[in-house]
Amino acid sequence: MHSKPLIFLDPFPRTEAMVWTPDTRAAMEAMARVVPHFGSRAPDVLVEDILPEVAVIVGQTALPAERLARAPKLRAVLNVKANWEPTIDYAGAHARGIPVLSAAPAMAPAVAEAALGFAIALGRGVIQGDRAFRAGTERYGIAGNADAISLFDAPVGLIGFGNLGQALVPLLRPFGCRLAAHDPWLSPEHLARHGLEAKPLDDLLADSRYLFILAGVTAENEGFLGRERLARIRPDACVVLISRAEVVDFEAFLDFAQAGRFRAAVDVFPEEPVPAAAPFRSTHDRVLFSAHRAGGLEDSYRRIRAAMVEDVRQILAGRPPMAMQRAEPALAAISRSR
Amino acid sequence: MHSKPLIFLDPFPRTEAMVWTPDTRAAMEAMARVVPHFGSRAPDVLVEDILPEVAVIVGQTALPAERLARAPKLRAVLNVKANWEPTIDYAGAHARGIPVLSAAPAMAPAVAEAALGFAIALGRGVIQGDRAFRAGTERYGIAGNADAISLFDAPVGLIGFGNLGQALVPLLRPFGCRLAAHDPWLSPEHLARHGLEAKPLDDLLADSRYLFILAGVTAENEGFLGRERLARIRPDACVVLISRAEVVDFEAFLDFAQAGRFRAAVDVFPEEPVPAAAPFRSTHDRVLFSAHRAGGLEDSYRRIRAAMVEDVRQILAGRPPMAMQRAEPALAAISRSR
Amino acid sequence: MHSKPLIFLDPFPRTEAMVWTPDTRAAMEAMARVVPHFGSRAPDVLVEDILPEVAVIVGQTALPAERLARAPKLRAVLNVKANWEPTIDYAGAHARGIPVLSAAPAMAPAVAEAALGFAIALGRGVIQGDRAFRAGTERYGIAGNADAISLFDAPVGLIGFGNLGQALVPLLRPFGCRLAAHDPWLSPEHLARHGLEAKPLDDLLADSRYLFILAGVTAENEGFLGRERLARIRPDACVVLISRAEVVDFEAFLDFAQAGRFRAAVDVFPEEPVPAAAPFRSTHDRVLFSAHRAGGLEDSYRRIRAAMVEDVRQILAGRPPMAMQRAEPALAAISRSR
């Protein structure tokens, strides 16, 4: 007989280093008996073993209806990634009063910082300026700033207003940007409460001097920023693609950017790692490339660990989780993780 | 006899395009009779001619005591640069009740935006990441972020807290930075009112994860960031040099940065243009270089023109100027413009 | 056959004037077929009649498990009060994926404004000052301010941090108050994210210069501010009782206030209306009394109507409600409405 509740830790592809530092381990083991599994998704035999007793699952363990039915003590599932995994029966968990939580809010600040840095780099020509200086072709002051634009007072558009948008907006606010957003999931009034004007997508594309693509991928919106849509983007806009490459026609996006139709920073790709021979590596010198590095730094994992400990403590005490994000069953079910 | 007051416009090195757009001209000429001179500093004969009648001088016209004595109707001098010119008798103008104003507040937002962009680029390795991607040596996610640091919750130091600092602090605030500053001109209480801890310079250098060099040059502080001082900077700090190169030992600064002692972005140089053969152009690939482009973009000149029109209107109506910065005679007199 | 979804409107004790203005009615009827009932709780026969078809219930209709079972199309319940009614099977509704929503967020701003007004009135002696002036016993300036205290920089404690607290904190922030809170339901980290220090109740009582009692009543916390607890309040603190009288020992509370042990404003009472003969009406001249007027003004009902229309639109479109508050089943079930 065990006096402490059982936590099952199955965080792959998160590693032990990311989620199981000594202080995290100490905090968790003070509250619960923890069965950890690292390095791969836990084998079925281990999962079957813990189901009858487990109180909290931390990780991406597959949880179809049949498994939920065999986990009578399960109180919460903490997905320590930023996406909703397709292997969970979200409606079933909800019906059993088991919240499924994601760590997206803990990842969002780092992504927002990168998005802002990319936007300033595009608007102010930071990379081009550095290259020109090394080439001895730099021009000083306003002579070098013919194309420079600024976030101050600029019309800015957010495509999607979830965790990333909520982390980005406070960083943009002191620039006095006129902020607008398109998110079909949210009410215009909700956007207004966050100081954002709700705009139809085509208007947002046409009006924004800076455009942040922050939408996740669902079964319904894959590729919604196709070539025709991208053609509506305001000429010379600064476009930051930072959520998921699958929401755009990626080839068209790169073509437009390299043709000077708009400026672009790209942190996410349809295939990662990008093939060594991908031609755009060398040809697309106008695009700012980043190897999916916007969110995944130690600072984010520190936040994820803190959120995990905080919400496990809440849940084991019979209180609601406060740090992580609860799955909206209808949205989580159509989400396309990878 | 003239019914309208006389304004003398002598803005060189500011050009006609920078300060004399059609709408600006229309606004000014509705208030005053304007005598403009562009393309060079106004010749003495022209200056002598306008002195007896001039109400407002816009530009960098030399104004020693003797000229002030011959300008009985002069009410204000609007320097449309961001530095205090050494050719004005500041104490004399003050004694006559003639405010001398600079456009520094209008330049500061663009500089602050660039400073923030540089800081994020340094902390997150934006330029190195882009280069690695083109070279096919990029690493994804946390594997590529071994050196990445973030502004969120970071200790940040400002060296100097004038116009640039006041424009930068609001941009840093949403990151939750712990802000400190060193400015011998200001009281600790004043810094505290702006949410900054006052720190001795050596403590600031040792403590700050991000360091912004924002101090202007005066007769008293030239080179105050010498090699020994720079050696106190916290290892691997991100240092943004964006006010005036003369406040640092520039060679030592570049050496430390290239040696990996700290990360650096440099917008200002001891000599501009930088000589074509300056060796650091090619050797110092760890430094982010920018050709004095932080402030001088059209957005800033738009702000300067607006501030000029606003304050001319105030002054001609007998009201105090509100947009531009008034010279503090004691400080302006020791300032080292160029 | 009906093409539009059915909404049942059963808002008593909310009146037609509160929730069914012409523009609200027009907005609702554009989306749905509405069956309204005003003036009393809807009779069972009417409820039974709509159950098979109803998509959204707006109001306080009793919804035990058996009724939920007979409402196969029900998608949401919008309680247009600020409390959780005990007549709903919250766990059952949750299990069926039917969110139960309350209008508490729409009431909170008005209550927060009143709470702030009461706090300033207590701290600055507004009512006593007005009375003294009429009596000709006023004293001017600092002579009249011997007991005056100010919110600026003051230690402030919130007992409970739900909707009221979240509406009040932004109003207190510009005073630079040191904000602390006690709420056993919330994590200290959550409070810290809102800029509040988490404190044990007794510390909060002892430390706070201003104390706001904002906790709702549950089966577990009734009367938790008993005489002994109240005796721990910092001498001469300003205490605002504005959520529910049942959380305090009301008689002890009034006694302490009238004895000058602390200053108090009271908006809620154990029995409302207060009996005409209640002795404290005349004897307790040091207490600021308000007849449960903190939240219920037209401004609040305007917000409730707007939130109702917004969330009905979201729900009927298959999107999540954004304006009203979702019941946390475990908390709603123990809530003590009245």
Next chain:
Amino acid sequence: MHSKPLIFLDPFPRTEAMVWTPDTRAAMEAMARVVPHFGSRAPDVLVEDILPEVAVIVGQTALPAERLARAPKLRAVLNVKANWEPTIDYAGAHARGIPVLSAAPAMAPAVAEAALGFAIALGRGVIQGDRAFRAGTERYGIAGNADAISLFDAPVGLIGFGNLGQALVPLLRPFGCRLAAHDPWLSPEHLARHGLEAKPLDDLLADSRYLFILAGVTAENEGFLGRERLARIRPDACVVLISRAEVVDFEAFLDFAQAGRFRAAVDVFPEEPVPAAAPFRSTHDRVLFSAHRAGGLEDSYRRIRAAMVEDVRQILAGRPPMAMQRAEPALAAISRSR
């Protein structure tokens, strides 16, 4: 021979208790040799005695040109009141590079807090509600709130935007008020930078649901809110008179308020103390009266002492004063103190 600079302290009507607490005295005496005089304006013989050596005058010592001429070491004058005294030659002091400073910024927070408290009390009927409760005539909830209005989203007008306005605006901001102001001394752009719309006075009177009279008295604006102007105030507006009674036709103001034309709170009077027999004491039961208690509490004097010490330290070190407000000679000269 004296090694330390000389400070002359002549603060009457400020008392020793207000400006000379032990810690203040210790801080000042560590920096300077202090000659204090309390209880009356310093006699001429004492003033004459200190003039040749004095470095800083703290107080309201009369300083006509002749005295300034005999004070060759004088570096600054710190008026520890909130008004500009008429007994100083402001232009002469300015010409000599001697800043004259006032403590108005240190008084402003307390006044702003009181102004906000009065506004909420008027809008929400706090005093009337308390009286009704005692009389047993209270009505509950919305029945008692027929006349209640709220600051949230309300159009608010500031008459004058100096120290008081700058302290009040941050307190109003979280209410989402639409803020407008009238101040003939300031540019519309300056007001816009503070988030205020500039409005002609008559429009401000007609549009504002809440009106704050914050203007000081000058030779030019005395009585500018005469009966005709007051008649333009929006019906049932909440009007807070808190700067100086001399800017309004006081009798007309009270008449309008008592007639129910608008609601009013009054902290300042044409004659103070108000004569015992002033009829409005008893007749004007709709007006909220306060005996000039908005600013003068210990908190304000603590701020004044801190500002005094901070700026004396700056001045003696040859640095600019940062805490107190510098006289704008043109405005200070026409100011009507009392």
